[in-house]
Amino acid sequence: MEDLVAEKHVKYILSVEKKKDDFESLVLEHLRMNGAYWGLTTLDLLHKLGAVDPDEVISWMMECYHQDCRGFGGNIGHDPHLLYTLSAVQVLALFDRLDVLDIEKVSDYVAGLQNGDGSFSGDIWGETDTRFSYCAICCLSILHRLDKIDVEKAVNYIVSCKNLDGGFGSIPGGESHAGQIFCCVGALAITGSLHHVDRDLLGWWLCERQCKDGGLNGRPEKLTDVCYSWWVLSSLIMIDRVHWIDKDKLTRFILNCQDRENGGISDRPDNAVDVFHTYFGVAGLSLMEYPGLKSLDPAYALPVDVVNRIFFGKQRAPSLLAS
Amino acid sequence: MHGRPRIALKPEDAATSAAKAAKLRDLQAQLLLHHHHRIYTSEALAVSSKLLEMNPEIYTAWNYRKLALQHNLNEVTDPEIVKSTVEDELRVVEMALRRNPKSYGAWYHRKWVLSRGLAPVDFEREFRLLDQLLKADARNFHGWTYRRFVAKLKNVSEEEEIKFTMDMINTNFSNYSAWHNRSVLLSQLLKQKAQGFDSKDGILTEEYEFVHQALFTDPSDQSGWFYHLWLLDQTASPDELFLISSWPVPGSDLVLSTNEKMDGYKLFPTSNFSLCYFFHKQTFPIILYFNQAVKGVSSSTVTINSMFGANENLIWKPLSTTTSREAHCWVTYLNIPDVNSSSLQACSVEISLGHSEGIVSSNGSCYKYPLQFKYTIKLNNNNLEQFDGESIQELFVWNYEDVCCPAEIPYINSFDQLKISEDSVAKGLKDKKWCLETLSNEINLFKELSEENCKFVNLTLARLLVAHDAMMSHGALLVRKSTHSEEVLKLYEELIKLDPTHKRYYEDERSLVLMSQVTLDEEFLMKHTWHFNKLTSxxxxxxxxxxxxxxxxxxxxxxxxxxxxxxxxxxxxxxxxxxxxxxxxxxxxxxxxxxxxxxxxxxxxxxxxxxxxxxxxxxxxxxxxxxxxxxxxxxxxxxxxxxxxxxxxxxxxxxxxxxxxxxxxxxxxxxxxxxxxxxxxxxxxxxxxxxxxxxxxxxxxxxxxxxxx
The missing domain is CATH 3.80.10.10 (Ribonuclease Inhibitor)
Known part of the structure; x- marks a missing residue:
């Protein structure tokens, strides 16, 4: 079997950080906060988070912070949004630097996006999607402020997006999609509500995402893509059904998507690499216990040691847990 | 990046890319400047539309356009101006969707603009746009979501939308998105019992026929199989709630014994003193097991009359590892009174349920079959019995040689004695006539196909057989052995060979069948139940x-x-x-x-x-x-x-x-x-x-x- 070219991936990620001027980088400039999370988490999984200067990253991040509403934008000058607020909180958790935040105010921003039916809007413009339910719930849980929202309503909304195939859509009636399933199952996991999931039905749907080439697709009869290694695997792990796929085949598929010369991982073998797929490839390998990688928590999408520090560490915030 | 080949740029392409990058950087800088300074002139708006045409993902630009629309239409009453402003927004969205038909920002912008109700919606135009997009990609889930949105806005009937899914499926059976939408619409109509949809059996029969066409056309395509699984679930999943098991066994005659040296209580069936239960606390469990996970078991929905304490003081606990308060199995504990005399005191314990509603399953079914049963417990303080309290500390070894003997198992008769739901089961089966016929038809159909070694055929057949057996026994135990288990086990063996990638799934499914088989097989249980009765210490x-x-x-x-x-x-x-x-x-x-x-x-x-x-x-x-x-x-x-x-x-x-x-x-x-x-x-x-x-x-x-x- 081909090996993971870990050092090359580290080099690739560090180079992406610096490359800002070509067209491909510019197209993604508005979501650089997500990029920071993908890149830095990958480095941490590869035991190389020390290669970046946290202060430099944090001072850039704080420039993306909106003092007026207390949310984070995707880059300097861009509007605040839940997608980037979660990434910012996750990156700060990686560096163990959540103290730089005004936790009350950031969590007020997130909690303020909950709608009357329990759903969440991504920002003030009101787009509703179960992706945002996950962002809000994950973010508030990391900040120990889940009590600021109506968790029961949030859960009921997610359950209303459950489909007859056991999966979940973006809004009620929306088609099941592996990415959306991750968001819903993740939010249910964090709120202790996985009993709403039919684990055998969803588990079968998810394990049938594995195709002949070993890779996973995101919906029936679609092409395989490295990013589903994360969405599908993490969901299968949370519902304890990950043994229903063939890990060796999937590992081989991911390793075959590496750019062995210049580092990085692509969606499918021989395609152009990017930091998004590099993260999802390495994350998938971590979830399959590939040797030498840190393990990743399937719900919080952070390394297990980071999550354990948040919930079992000495400086735990005063308990605000549900009884 | 999706689907872009990993090749170095040719010099001429690199030059084009650099020029494009320069233009994008310039537009982006201008947009952010306008945004931060709240400049909403038509020139500034033109910049944002050029930018979104190049990169529809820049969400801040969509936000900017929303602000601009609000600003520019503030206090405008001329419908023509409003109309042309809305028109501009729809055009920008269409341009963006041509660049990326899956742009979240573009789709939402359109929804946002139409939801404001500024101008009458040109529905023809919306459906035309959808037709174009779903023609280009029939699986674009943004398109399907938008279609549901527009259909609702226009009050298009669900029946009409069902017809649309039929057209899409007939064009190409491999359209999971259309099958999905069909299942959503159909379950809504069935739930509402809408006109023409009040006969679930009739509708499902038609759907079986429809999906068969897809399955027979290309049995390796997953789309129809998931739909078929949903139909099977609609056909076979139990609506009614039953009590399927309990402990102690209804009708049993028990002796509860204690002595001063013993740290706890022993419970014997009167018929067989060589068997005993041992309780470490001064309590005694009553266990109820339902065919579905239920909530609402309490002293008001279940009444226990006995001398072991007042019914209203009993606390029922769901046996669930979650915080859901829903479980198949519930337990309560009766307090054992102090026994002073060595004479046997007989007490009866009477359990009744179904007298009031309140036990409800997660799908909303209520328990409604009145049921009563009882057992007799004799209390005994047996000071004559030898009991060495110290011996609890002995190491217990799971060794079946020498120290144990096969048991007579009155416990197994718990199956036979559990006639508690027989009447209701018989009634249930009559109601299930259509379901059983349908399952049999499906079984026959797929048996014909199973020669072709298609994994979905074999798996579906296995599921159908399991569902049929389950329905026949109805969770209760009218049938001694599930009749098809050997056949199902063989199917799973074949599936493991046919589709080794999902081997462990089939093994887990097989395990369920194995468990069912051994727990119903009296002969097997006789051979595998022991008493460590030689372990006197x-x-x-x-x-x-x-x-x-x-x-x-x-x-x-x-x-x-x-x-x-x-x-x-x-x-x-x-x-x-x-x-x-x-x-x-x-x-x-x-x-x-x-x-x-x-x-x-x-x-x-x-x-x-x-x-x-x-x-x-x-x-x-x-x-x-x-x-x-x-x-x-x-x-x-x-x-x-x-x-x-x-x-x-x-x-x-x-x-x-x-x-x-x-x-x-x-x-x-x-x-x-x-x-x-x-x-x-x-x-x-x-x-x-x-x-x-x-x-x-x-x-x-x-x-x-x-x-x-």
């Missing part, structure tokens, strides 16, 4: 021990048939999960050695077993896996289902870090084990042993060695 002698070792089981099921078991040997299987064991409230000794349990969190059901004393989990995989697949299926701070502050303070000392061992601490801290074996697991080492002895003050034996004198 142990307090466990005369307990009923069921040996289910070496059967290749990978998961547990049909716990309702095992409520009587006090000692359970599941060693040498392939168990990863023990979910279901929480129902075995009488369990005292459990052997899980030589299985594939990979974490302490997977043992969560044990926390609900108050009477468990002896646990063997040796030679499993605990600690060998960095990824814990049951991390979110147990009560813990990670899922906000447990506060651990007290435990942290209690166990965080010296070189023990709570965070390193939280799984073990949260599992063992409330168990009252006297004997534990964790040898042969990666987690087991000397330091961990010290932690265990600290956590389990009741422990006498750890890993086969005496821990306390």
């Amino acid at each position: 142990s307090s466990f002698h005369n307990h009923a021990c069921l040996q289910l070792s070496g059967l290749s089981l990978s998961r547990i099921s049909f716990a309702e048939r095992l409520l009587w078991v006090q000692m359970l040997d599941l060693s040498h299987n392939n168990l990863r999960s023990i979910a279901g064991l929480e129902a075995l409230q009488l369990l005292v000794c459990l052997n899980l050695s030589n299985n594939q349990v990979s974490s302490f969190t997977a043992l969560e059901p044990l926390k609900l077993l108050d009477s468990l004393r002896v646990l063997d989990v040796s030679f499993n995989e605990i600690g060998a896996h960095p990824i814990d697949t049951t991390r979110f299926l147990c009560l813990s701070p990670l899922s906000h289902t447990l506060d651990v502050k007290l435990s942290v303070d209690q166990y965080q000392n010296g070189d023990i870090k709570f965070g390193d061992h939280w799984e073990a601490i949260l599992l063992f801290k409330d168990l009252r084990l006297t004997q534990l074996d964790v040898r042969g697991n990666a987690v087991a080492n000397e330091r961990f042993g010290i932690l265990l002895t600290e956590m389990l003050p009741t422990l006498n034996w750890l890993n086969g060695e005496h821990v306390r004198l």
Whole structure:
């Protein structure tokens, strides 16, 4: 079997950080906060988070912070949004630097996006999607402020997006999609509500995402893509059904998507690499216990040691847990 | 980047790309400037539309346009101006969708503009746009979501939309999105019992015929099979709630005995004094098991008349490892009164349920069959009986040679005696005539196809046969053996060969069938139930021990048939999960050695077993896996289902870090084990042993060695 070219991936990620001027980088400039999370988490999984200067990253991040509403934008000058607020909180958790935040105010921003039916809007413009339910719930849980929202309503909304195939859509009636399933199952996991999931039905749907080439697709009869290694695997792990796929085949598929010369991982073998797929490839390998990688928590999408520090560490915030 | 080949740019392409980059950078800078300075002139708006045409993903530009629209239409009343402003927005969205038909920002912008109701919606235009997009990509889920939005806005009937899914499916059977939409619309109409949809049977029959066309056209395409599974679920899943099992067995005659030396109580069936249950507390369980997970079992929905305390004081507990308050199995405990005389005092315990509504399943079914049963319990203070209290500390060894003998098993008759729902089952079967016929038809149909070695055919056939057997027995036990289990086991064997990628799925499914088979097979149970009655020195002698070792089981099921078991040997299987064991409230000794349990969190059901004393989990995989697949299926701070502050303070000392061992601490801290074996697991080492002895003050034996004198 081909090996993971870990050092090359580290080099690739560090180079992406610096490359800002070509067209491909510019197209993604508005979501650089997500990029920071993908890149830095990958480095941490590869035991190389020390290669970046946290202060430099944090001072850039704080420039993306909106003092007026207390949310984070995707880059300097861009509007605040839940997608980037979660990434910012996750990156700060990686560096163990959540103290730089005004936790009350950031969590007020997130909690303020909950709608009357329990759903969440991504920002003030009101787009509703179960992706945002996950962002809000994950973010508030990391900040120990889940009590600021109506968790029961949030859960009921997610359950209303459950489909007859056991999966979940973006809004009620929306088609099941592996990415959306991750968001819903993740939010249910964090709120202790996985009993709403039919684990055998969803588990079968998810394990049938594995195709002949070993890779996973995101919906029936679609092409395989490295990013589903994360969405599908993490969901299968949370519902304890990950043994229903063939890990060796999937590992081989991911390793075959590496750019062995210049580092990085692509969606499918021989395609152009990017930091998004590099993260999802390495994350998938971590979830399959590939040797030498840190393990990743399937719900919080952070390394297990980071999550354990948040919930079992000495400086735990005063308990605000549900009884 | 999706679908872009990994090739270095040619010099001329690099130049084009650099020029494009320069233009994009310029537009983006201008947009942000306009945005921050609130400049909403038509020139500024033109910049944003050029930018969005190049990159529809720049969400801030969509926000800017929303602000501009609000600003520019503020106090405008001329409908023509409003109309042309809306028109501009729709045009920008269409341009963006041409660049990226899956742009979240573009789709939402269109919804936002139309939802404002500024100008009449040109529905023809919306459906034309959708037709174009779904023609280009019939699986674009943004398009389907938008279609549902527009159909609702226009009040298009569900029947009409169902026709649309039919057209899409007829164009191409492999359209999962259309099948999905069909299932959504149809279940809505069936739920509303809309006109023409009031006969569920009739509609489902038509749907079976429709999906058969797809399945026969291309049996390897997944789309139709998922739809077929949904139809099967609609046909076979139980609507009615039944009580399918209980302990003690209705009608049984029991003797409850104690003496001064004994730390607890013994319970004997009057018919057979060589068998006994032992209770460590002054309480006595009553267990009810339903065919579906239910909530609402309480002293007002279940009445117990006995001299063991007032019904209204009884607290019913769902046996569930979650916080849901819903479970198949519920338990309450009766208090055993002090017995002073050695003469037998007979008391009857009467249970009735179904007299009031309130027991409800998760799909909304109510328990509605009035049911009454009783048993007799005689109390006895037997001071003459020899009982050596010290002997509890003996090491118990799972050794069937010499020390045990096959048991006569009055317990197994619990199946026969459980006639509690026979009448209602018979009635239920009559109502299920259509379902049974449909299942039989489907079975015959797929049997014809099974020669072709298509995995979906074989899997569907296996599921149909299981559903048919389940419906015949209706969860209760009218049928002694599930008639098709051998055939189903063979199908799973074939599937493992046919589709090795999903081998472990088929093994898990097979395990359910195996469990069903052995727990219904009286002969098998006779051969595998033992009494350690020669173990006179142990307090466990005369307990009923069921040996289910070496059967290749990978998961547990049909716990309702095992409520009587006090000692359970599941060693040498392939168990990863023990979910279901929480129902075995009488369990005292459990052997899980030589299985594939990979974490302490997977043992969560044990926390609900108050009477468990002896646990063997040796030679499993605990600690060998960095990824814990049951991390979110147990009560813990990670899922906000447990506060651990007290435990942290209690166990965080010296070189023990709570965070390193939280799984073990949260599992063992409330168990009252006297004997534990964790040898042969990666987690087991000397330091961990010290932690265990600290956590389990009741422990006498750890890993086969005496821990306390």
